[in-house]
Amino acid sequence: xxxxxxxxxxxxxxxxxxxxxxxxxxxxxxxxxxxxxxxxxxxxxxxxxxxxxxxxxxxxxxxxxxxxxxxxxxxxxxxxxxxxxxxxxxxxxxxxxxxxxxxxxxxxxxxxxxxxxxxxxxxxxxxxxxxxxxxxxxxxxxxxxxxxxxxxxxxxxxxxxxxxxxxxxxxxxxxxxxxxxxxxxxxxxxxxxxxxxxxxxxxxxxxxxxxxxxxxxxxxxxxxxxxxxxxxxxxxxxxxxxxxxxxxxxxxxxxxxxxxxxxxxxxxxxxxxxxxxxxxxxxxxxxxxxxxxxxxxxxxxxxxxxxxxxxxxxxxxxxxxxxxxxxxxxxxxxxxxxxxxxxxxxxxxxx
Amino acid sequence: xxxxxxxxxxxxxxxxxxxxxxxxxxxxxxxxxxxxxxxxxxxxxxxxxxxxxxxxxxxxxxxxxxxxxxxxxxxxxxxxxxxxxxxxxxxxxxxxxxxxxxxxxxxxxxxxxxxxxxxxxxxxxxxxxxxxxxxxxxxxxxxxxxxxxxxxxxxxxxxxxxxxxxxxxxxxxxxxxxxxxxxxxxxxxxxxxxxxxxxxxxxxxxxxxxxxxxxxxxxxxxxxxxxxxxxxxxxxxxxxxxxxxxxxxxxxxxxxxxxxxxxxxxxxxxxxxxxxxxxxxxxxxxxxxxxxxxxxxxxxxxxxxxxxxxxxxxxxxxxxxxxxxxxxxxxxxxxxxxxxxxxxxxxxxxx
Numbered sequence: 001x002x003x004x005x006x007x008x009x010x011x012x013x014x015x016x017x018x019x020x021x022x023x024x025x026x027x028x029x030x031x032x033x034x035x036x037x038x039x040x041x042x043x044x045x046x047x048x049x050x051x052x053x054x055x056x057x058x059x060x061x062x063x064x065x066x067x068x069x070x071x072x073x074x075x076x077x078x079x080x081x082x083x084x085x086x087x088x089x090x091x092x093x094x095x096x097x098x099x100x101x102x103x104x105x106x107x108x109x110x111x112x113x114x115x116x117x118x119x120x121x122x123x124x125x126x127x128x129x130x131x132x133x134x135x136x137x138x139x140x141x142x143x144x145x146x147x148x149x150x151x152x153x154x155x156x157x158x159x160x161x162x163x164x165x166x167x168x169x170x171x172x173x174x175x176x177x178x179x180x181x182x183x184x185x186x187x188x189x190x191x192x193x194x195x196x197x198x199x200x201x202x203x204x205x206x207x208x209x210x211x212x213x214x215x216x217x218x219x220x221x222x223x224x225x226x227x228x229x230x231x232x233x234x235x236x237x238x239x240x241x242x243x244x245x246x247x248x249x250x251x252x253x254x255x256x257x258x259x260x261x262x263x264x265x266x267x268x269x270x271x272x273x274x275x276x277x278x279x280x281x282x283x284x285x286x287x288x289x290x291x292x293x294x295x296x297x298x299x300x301x302x303x304x305x306x307x308x309x310x311x312x313x314x315x316x317x318x319x320x321x322x323x324x325x326x327x328x329x330x331x332x333x334x335x336x337x338x339x340x341x342x343x344x345x346x347x348x349x350x351x
Numbered sequence: 352x353x354x355x356x357x358x359x360x361x362x363x364x365x366x367x368x369x370x371x372x373x374x375x376x377x378x379x380x381x382x383x384x385x386x387x388x389x390x391x392x393x394x395x396x397x398x399x400x401x402x403x404x405x406x407x408x409x410x411x412x413x414x415x416x417x418x419x420x421x422x423x424x425x426x427x428x429x430x431x432x433x434x435x436x437x438x439x440x441x442x443x444x445x446x447x448x449x450x451x452x453x454x455x456x457x458x459x460x461x462x463x464x465x466x467x468x469x470x471x472x473x474x475x476x477x478x479x480x481x482x483x484x485x486x487x488x489x490x491x492x493x494x495x496x497x498x499x500x501x502x503x504x505x506x507x508x509x510x511x512x513x514x515x516x517x518x519x520x521x522x523x524x525x526x527x528x529x530x531x532x533x534x535x536x537x538x539x540x541x542x543x544x545x546x547x548x549x550x551x552x553x554x555x556x557x558x559x560x561x562x563x564x565x566x567x568x569x570x571x572x573x574x575x576x577x578x579x580x581x582x583x584x585x586x587x588x589x590x591x592x593x594x595x596x597x598x599x600x601x602x603x604x605x606x607x608x609x610x611x612x613x614x615x616x617x618x619x620x621x622x623x624x625x626x627x628x629x630x631x632x633x634x635x636x637x638x639x640x641x642x643x644x645x646x647x648x649x650x651x652x653x654x655x656x657x658x659x660x661x662x663x664x665x666x667x668x669x670x671x672x673x674x675x676x677x678x679x680x681x682x683x684x685x686x687x688x689x690x691x692x693x694x695x696x697x698x699x700x701x702x
Contacts, residue, residue, distance in 0.1 A: 065435040073442040079430075083688040084416045091424040091696045099450035285695035293695035336687045337434040344636035344644035345442045 027204050030216055037219065039230040040197040041278075041328070045113035045188040050128070052185045055166040060186030062162065062338045063179060069135065069152045071097045071142035073345030077131070077183065081109040083335045086282040087190070092290025097142040103256065105290035110330065111278045113188040115234030120288040122237060122273045123262040127187045132180035146176040148348050153179075158341020192279060192328030196232075199325065207325050214322030217315050222307045231276035232326060240272045240288070243308035249301040250291040258288075281324045295320055378555050381567055388570065390581040391548040392629075392679070396464035396539040401479070403536045406517040411537030413513065413689045414530060420486065420503045422448045422493035424696030428482070428534065432460040434686045437633040438541070443641025448493040454607065456641035461681065462629045464539040466585030471639040473588060473624045474613040478538045483531035497527035499699050504530075509692020543630060543679030547583075550676065558676050565673030568666050573658045582627035583677060591623045591639070594659035600652040601642040609639070632675045646671055 046052045063069070067076040075097045080089045087108035094106040104120050118124035124133065134140040135149045143149040153159050154174050166182055167173040198206035207215065218224060229235040237259060240246045247255050259268035272288055285291070286298035299316045303309040311319075397403045414420070418427040426448045431440045438459035445457040455471050469475035475484065485491040486500045494500040504510050505525050514524040517533055549557035558566065569575060580586040588610060591597045598606050610619035623639055636642070637649035650667045654660040662670075 062435075065433070067433075068441050072446075074440070074446055078435075082416070082418075084413075084429075084691045086690075086693075089425070090419050090691075090694070095423075095425055282693045284693055290695065293697055330690070332687075336683075339437075339681070340435045340441075342437075342633045342635055343441070344641065346644055 026216075027212065030212060030219075031199070031202070031204055033219060034215060035200055037224045037228045038196070038200055038232060040200045041111065041114070041191050041193045041230050044191055045111075050126075050181075050184060050188060052188060053166065055162075056182050056185035057189055057333075058338075059162045059166040060182035060184065061333055062340055063183050064186055065338055066153075066340055068156065068343070068345040069141060069143075069149050069179070071144075072347070073152075075141050077109070077134075078337075080106040083330055086110060086279045086330065087112075087334070088283045090284070092285050096137070096139040100139050100142070102139045103254070104288050105285065107275065108279055108283050109187060110190050110192045110328070110334075111231050111276060112234075113184070113190070114231050115273065115276060116236065117273060120272050120275075121259045121262050123259075126184065128180040128184035131183040131187075132176055135176055135179065150174050150176060150179070151348055152345070155346060156341050156343035158343065162341070190331055190334055192330055194328030195325040197328075208321070210318055210321035211325045212322075214318035214320065215325075217318050218322050221303060221309060221311065221315070221319075223302070223319070226274045226306070227277050231278050233274045233276035233278075236274055237268075237271045238274045238306070239270050241270055241305045244305045246270070246287075246301070246305050249305050250287060250289070252287075252289050252291040254289070256289055277323055278326050279328060280326060281320065282327055295323065299323075377567075378563065381563060381570075382550070382553070382555055384570060385566060386551055388575045388579045389547075389551060389583060391551045392462065392465070392542050392544045392581050395542055396462075401477075401532075401535060401539060403539060404517065406513075407533050407536035408540055408684075409689075410513045410517040411533035411535065412684055413691055414534050415537055416689055417504075417691055419507065419694070419696040420492060420494075420500050420530070422495075423698070424503075426492050428460070428485075429688075431457040434681055437461060437630045437681065438463075438685070439634045441635070443636050447488070447490040451490050451493070453490045454605070455639050456636065458626065459630055459634050460538060461541050461543045461679070461685075462582050462627060463585075464535070464541070465582050466624065466627060467587070468624060471623050471626075472610045472613050474610075477535065479531040479535035482534040482538075483527055486527055486530065501525050501527060501530070502699055503696070506697060507692050507694035509694065513692070541682055541685055543681055545679030546676040548679075559672065561669055561672035562676045563673075565669035565671065566676075568669050569673050572654060572660060572662065572666070572670075574653070574670070577625045577657070578628050582629050584625045584627035584629075587625055588619075588622045589625045589657070590621050592621055592656045595656045597621070597638075597652070597656050600656050601638055601640070603638075603640050603642040605640070607640055628674055629677050630679060631677060632671065633678055646674065650674075 044052060064077040067073055067079065070076070080094045081087045082089055087110040089106050092105060094102045094104075096102055107120070112118065113127045118127060118130040124130040135143050135146060141149065159174060163173040163178060167178050195206045195211075204212070218227075226236060226238050227233045240258065246252070257269055259271040260266070275287075281295060284295065285293045286295065287301075292298045292301060296313075296316050299319055300311055303311045395403060415428040418424055418430065421427070431445045432438045433440055438461040440457050443456060445453040445455075447453055458471070463469065464478045469478060469481040475481040486494050486497060492500065510525060514529060518524040518529050546557045546562075555563070569578075577587060577589050578584040591609065597603070608620055610622040611617070613619075626638075632646060635646065636644045637646065638652075643649045643652060647664075647667050650670055651662055654662045
């Protein structure tokens with residue numbers, strides 16, 4: 001957590017400086033500060049360990065929209081991560097197969113691969129692990145085992161050549177590992193750059209005046225202490241509720257113990273991954289449990305619980321103008337549904 | 352039913368003629384016969400009573416993908432009618448809100464507006480009635496009343512201007528009737544023309560030789576007696592199981608009484624709408640209950656139960672080559688998800 005404190009202190013110090021310079025100078029100062037705290041989005045989230053190929057991405061795109069690998073043939077990644085809703089489902093908490101209640105909100109899939117871990121509790125290391133384990137999660141795809149999940153795909157003749165093209169030189173490429181690699185490859189291309197990236201590139205006019213003012217307020221208030229990097233979040237864990245228990249402000253109907261749920265380590269009590277704020281104005285409701293429906297209220301809650309501050313309505317409006325500049329273009333290969341190989345879903349006996 | 356008999360007799364007579372002409376003449380004879388029985392798809396299914404406007408279609412497209420007008424925020428038209436699966440969901444029988452089991456298969460939304468009635472039992476007059484009643488159906492959107500359904504939409508600020516643009520000059524345009532009109536307008540544009548339409552336009556080479564042979568077999572066998580018109584079906588009711596009870600061939604796990612379920616009229620026992628065959632090779636599983644997973648088996652069952660014929664495997668293969676020519680282009684404004692106005696789904700109290 002040392003790094004968090006350092007960043008937060010720096011943000012506050014830089015924020016204080018902003019009050020002392022003229023408007024024009026201020027624009028350049030603000031840009032310089034923002035360039036320190038944030039980064040433009042990359043073209044994709046490939047890594048040396050996770051190289052992308054056109055075949056892997058194309059297969060992963062199909063598998064992302066594919067419902068027939070789930071227990072009852074109804075669940076796909078796209079079911080909860082809808083392009084129409086900027087990669088979310090618009091409801092506080094999602095549902096898996098057979099209407100099973102998921103205890104947390106479905107975060108957007110846009111830019112998600114750029115985070116240091118996946119899920120609100122950080123219990124998935126990367127998008128590949130997330131995709132693979134979703135196949136068996138009772139609250140997601142609900143398969144009894146990987147063999148059953150893959151048997152569904154093997155029953156659709158069109159998939160064999162697609163897996164063979166994406167994973168050449170293997171005898172039986174329809175595996176859960178390859179499913180995960182392909183979906184991960186696709187998700188690593190779901191990047192939504194926008195006005196803020198142009199701003200960080202030096203085009204200060206890419207942000208309207210209120211958004212720039214809001215950026216200054218965002219930094220001066222201390223938000224950027226945790227919400228930083230290319231995703232404006234997704235770089236660290238943080239306790240939700242530093243100065244106030246979060247549920248007193250969110251009115252959550254259930255208290256979620258955060259990372260503690262997985263680790264059972266007291267130090268992880270109420271620790272959550274800091275949410276990326278890219279596309280945040282388009283992805284209500286807010287927080288791990290979707291307990292807050294609107295962004296002004298979410299910003300108020302954050303300032304109150306994390307920084308002990310009561311923000312003025314005008315400051316909240318400015319911050320939201322800034323946050324709106326984090327809205328990006330939805331990649332066309334997400335908005336446009338791929339055509340899936342035909343084949344009836346056939347329920348398989350559960351051992 | 353007089354019209355059906357006339358068409359069926361004509362189809363059989365024309366089919367018999369096909370055996371008596373030379374190959375080249377046969378191509379033109381076959382085309383002429385096909386032009387009598389079938390029609391190219393129109394550009395859209397607008398009618399004088401259901402005129403389309405760009406604003407209505409655009410709004411309808413958004414509402415088609417909109418899950419937040421349902422009881423729990425999970426059900427949209429697009430949930431069961433996925434562009435990836437040619438407007439179907441790939442499972443035998445679909446599920447509504449809260450995993451409620453729908454007793455019938457989700458037919459494709461492509462070209463559906465061109466049918467004489469909607470639903471397998473024909474209990475919806477047109478796509479508008481279908482959309483409107485889905486809002487309240489316990490097995491679809493599950494709303495307790497139209498006011499609740501519309502309250503969900505009114506809670507999303509972005510919808511007011513869209514409804515106002517589509518339905519100008521009305522004080523409160525967010526109504527269930529307008530919801531239905533808009534979705535209907537969109538569905539009336541979901542037309543998927545393809546090779547068969549080019550063939551009917553005179554380009555005999557648009558169909559490969561096996562498909563043309565299959566077309567001849569389709570007509571000669573008597574299939575076109577019921578499967579005719581622009582949709583190659585969707586023009587009449589017919590008893591499923593004329594020469595054999597259907598369930599002895601489909602091995603259906605439940606016996607569905609068809610149109611009788613709604614009318615309680617003995618004459619409607621086992622009567623179903625004749626399914627359109629457009630895109631049929633892309634939309635398994637088959638029949639009202641999705642009881643048959645593959646098309647060769649579905650063609651066999653049809654010939655057996657409707658015409659008392661045992662088709663040879665080669666004839667079935669030819670017929671399927673013809674049916675594949677009924678696959679069309681999926682309209683881009685269906686494949687590409689619209690962007691919906693942001694807003695959290697908020698569960699409303701059910702009175």
